Amino acid sequence: MTAVINHKTGGVFAIAPTPFLPDGTLDRGSIAQMVDFYRAAKVDGLTILGLLGEAPKLEPEESVTMVREVLAAAKGMPVVVGVSAPGFAAMKRLAAESMALGTAGVMVTPPAAMRTDDQIAGYFRQAVAQVGADVPMVLQDHPTVTGVVMSPAVIRRIVEENPSIVMLKHEDWPGLEKISTLRDWQARGDMRPISILCGNGGLFLDCEMGRGADGAMTGYAFPEMLVRLVALSPSQREAAQDIFDAHLPLLRYEHQSGIGLAVRKYVLWRRGAIAHPTLRVPAPMFSDRTRSEVEFLLGRLGVRDPMCAVPPVA
Numbered sequence: 424m425t426a427v428i429n430h431k432t433g434g435v436f437a438i439a440p441t442p443f444l445p446d447g448t449l450d451r452g453s454i455a456q457m458v459d460f461y462r463a464a465k466v467d468g469l470t471i472l473g474l475l476g477e478a479p480k481l482e483p484e485e486s487v488t489m490v491r492e493v494l495a496a497a498k499g500m501p502v503v504v505g506v507s508a509p510g511f512a513a514m515k516r517l518a519a520e521s522m523a524l525g526t527a528g529v530m531v532t533p534p535a536a537m538r539t540d541d542q543i544a545g546y547f548r549q550a551v552a553q554v555g556a557d558v559p560m561v562l563q564d565h566p567t568v569t570g571v572v573m574s575p576a577v578i579r580r581i582v583e584e585n586p587s588i589v590m591l592k593h594e595d596w597p598g599l600e601k602i603s604t605l606r607d608w609q610a611r612g613d614m615r616p617i618s619i620l621c622g623n624g625g626l627f628l629d630c631e632m633g634r635g636a637d638g639a640m641t642g643y644a645f646p647e648m649l650v651r652l653v654a655l656s657p658s659q660r661e662a663a664q665d666i667f668d669a670h671l672p673l674l675r676y677e678h679q680s681g682i683g684l685a686v687r688k689y690v691l692w693r694r695g696a697i698a699h700p701t702l703r704v705p706a707p708m709f710s711d712r713t714r715s716e717v718e719f720l721l722g723r724l725g726v727r728d729p730m731c732a733v734p735p736v737a
Contacts, residue, residue: 445701
């Protein structure tokens with residue numbers, strides 16, 4: 424049985440894409456291939472049906488199929504499922520079906536309509552009540568996408584009011600002081616401990632680890648770099664920084680608004696993680712110029728970090 428996430432969960436949970444065939448239908452044949460890719464990278468777990476998973480573009484039945492087949496291929500590796508939805512009915516259904524299949528927990532992002540602290544806290548009380556207070560939950564804090572700004576104080580309030588929230592997916596930007604504030608409160612006993620895994624494509628992971636993060640939950644196309652960085656950061660900061668610096672140009676390129684997801688899927692396809700780089704429409708244009716720039720960055724990365732070298736296109 425797959426272990427559930429808790430306040431001590433750390434390491435790297437790779438945000439996995441949803442693979443599609445060229446016609447935009449779900450590529451079920453790529454799912455096991457993709458999970459094997461992440462297992463070879465030695466990640467600690469997977470997160471599916473997030474932004475990289477193009478969750479809003481999926482039919483409910485496709486979402487459940489994705490959960491079922493990822494879990495079958497994961498063979499005990501913890502899997503977190505993004506269940507955010509415009510309404511609680513869809514969230515409740517996907518959370519229940521996912522947990523019944525054996526997922527390690529669910530991830531919830533507040534909707535864009537939330538503005539005040541009371542609204543945000545009230546939303547999470549209702550979300551926990553809908554999915555069940557026994558379901559481990561990840562609180563996703565991603566204001567650059569949602570527009571919902573959660574101060575450290577409101578995060579502490581949400582965590583204290585909902586014991587089933589055991590992890591923060593930290594994606595505020597800038598957000599380093601937020602991590603430090605939460606960790607200082609925990610050290611003084613002013614807030615119960617939670618796991619903090621960081622997103623934003625890993626763009627600030629070097630500094631976030633220094634502020635007390637437990638690891639990463641993001642979708643960078645070289646998850647093995649994230650694994651090495653997280654492992655080295657506590658005791659070998661210079662070595663960890665050298666690895667990060669080698670990947671920073673591609674990290675930055677991958678993090679572009681709009682086109683970033685297409686870039687990430689393209690690199691994952693080039694690496695053999697998925698059979699096709701297809702995004703389901705609506706999708707941004709991936710031009711020949713973009714492809715040329717990505718290939719240039721991949722070539723430079725292979726020189727600076729040979730462990731992540733990708734053979735050139737034939």
